[in-house]
Amino acid sequence: MPEFDYVKLAHEVKDAKDIADIGHYIYALESLIQQGRWYDVDQLIGEILEKYKDEANQYNKGRTPAQTPQDAASACYQFLNKLRGEKMAKRSQKSSQKKLQNIREETDMSTNLSKQKRDDLLSKISTIRAYIVAAPQDENTGNLLTYLSDLEKDLNGKKYGLGF
Numbered sequence: 001m002p003e004f005d006y007v008k009l010a011h012e013v014k015d016a017k018d019i020a021d022i023g024h025y026i027y028a029l030e031s032l033i034q035q036g037r038w039y040d041v042d043q044l045i046g047e048i049l050e051k052y053k054d055e056a057n058q059y060n061k062g063r064t065p066a067q068t069p070q071d072a073a074s075a076c077y078q079f080l081n082k083l084r085g086e087k088m089a090k091r092s093q094k095s096s097q098k099k100l101q102n103i104r105e106e107t108d109m110s111t112n113l114s115k116q117k118r119d120d121l122l123s124k125i126s127t128i129r130a131y132i133v134a135a136p137q138d139e140n141t142g143n144l145l146t147y148l149s150d151l152e153k154d155l156n157g158k159k160y161g162l163g164f
Helices: 003-035 038-051 053-060 069-134 141-157
Strands: none
Touching (some): 003 038, 003 069, 038 069, 053 069, 069 141
16 A cells, blocks of 8 residues: 555544544533533533644634633533534535546546557458458448448547446
């Protein structure tokens, strides 16, 4: 596996781990809130803010600071849900882009295969034309050469595939 593929795989694993970690934080936060363990809620919020410092700063821009532990817990819960949604959407977008890339590669392959088929058929037409020209001439020779020319014209006109 090329080194670049390892890097892409590492990023995919990191994204999946981030989504799982956020889910864990949401569950832990809900549990601590239900138990009324506000000191532990505060500690967990600090851990979350440390881990997702840049995202949290972006999220909190223009928001009024929480006045109570309940407000802080609610804001953190909303932040985690938003962050998880963004990461899942980003992951889904990457997956869609990967599928689109695969479709493009398949299309490129089929186009190349069609070009190969077209070139092969044109070569066969040239061989048949050479045989007809070298053979004794009769009243059908002109018609056969016309038919071959029509086939060749149709094949040259096909850019994206051949229909059989």
